[in-house]
């Protein structure tokens with residue numbers, strides 16, 4: 001039984017201590033290792049769900065009439081306007097001493113049934129920013145180390161929300177600092193700064209005060225940086241500055257949203273950047289996804305269904321050690337425990353540079369990258385399936401079939 005349920009059972013309905021209730025929910029989520037809490041008014045109850053290893057799980061259901069009080073309490077905690085419930089708001093509670101001093105990012109969103117609240121949980125102690133600790137495959141790491149040793153150029157990380165981009169980019173910075181120590185000048189512009197790193201100047205954008213990515217970056221360029229990390233490229237101006245910085249003797253690391261790794265070029269061309277600037281500045285694109293790992297306690301050999309097996313060439317199917325978690329108390333009957341990164345490393349060398357210059361469509365660029373030796377997300381995910389680290393179904397859920 002979790003804290004929230006124990007607390008609710010200890011009282012009569014009409015004298016619920018709302019601050020205590022909210023605390024119990026947060027404590028339960030932190031103890032379970034959740035990344036987010038969703039508090040959402042449904043038809044007959046408030047659904048409280050927590051995201052564990054990327055998947056939502058129900059924590060508890062609460063009476064619907066508590067919603068205004070719960071959202072009121074969270075707004076107080078996150079310094080938001082308490083009476084504002086027509087427009088969305090975002091704020092943060094920097095420390096939550098009741099559960100390991102985690103930081104909470106609260107966002108409210110008006111729905112027709114009342115406000116929906118999502119709380120992101122940041123645990124500053126729960127992070128090691130070591131590239132070797134991310135579970136990258138050896139060949140990916142070797143290439144990444146080479147890219148990070150370059151004096152200039154643009155290295156982009158791409159993947160959907162929750163694919164491990166932020167952790168990976170922090171680990172990359174950490175690696176650079178470990179290698180170069182105090183001899184290198186590293187600065188970041190982020191929105192928001194998620195973790196504090198030693199020996200790195202991190203600056204947080206503040207769009208409300210017009211301190212945007214482009215404004216911050218233009219100032220930063222006068223600060224003699226060698227390595228620049230840009231939290232995210234999401235507009236043409238930021239993209240232009242990133243490219244220029246990469247072309248003028250800076251190593252620039254950033255993330256960008258794109259449907260696929262090779263799609264980063266089309267995304268930036270759509271922002272109005274010239275292909276020749278991209279082909280000469282971007283040195284590598286790392287696509288990322290996270291798959292849940294089989295629970296070591298209950299994972300067993302199994303045979304995936306025929307439809308899935310048909311996707312694999314015969315010789316590969318025969319050597320595979322297909323495994324899947326069956327569900328046990330150690331993994332809360334999910335069959336999974338922890339996550340592993342699946343990567344797709346696209347290196348921009350002569351042939352690909354030429355293809356970008358010719359404005360090849362994404363599909364064709366991807367083909368060129370594969371011909372040049374790129375292993376796709378699907379292939380890298382399958383490596384983990386064939387070694388029994390995750391299930392076939394999990395890779396299908398996260399990556400989908402891309403062909404061998």
Ligand SMILES: [Zn+2]
Pocket residue numbers: 295296297298299325326327328329330331332333335336
């Ligand atoms: Zn298990």
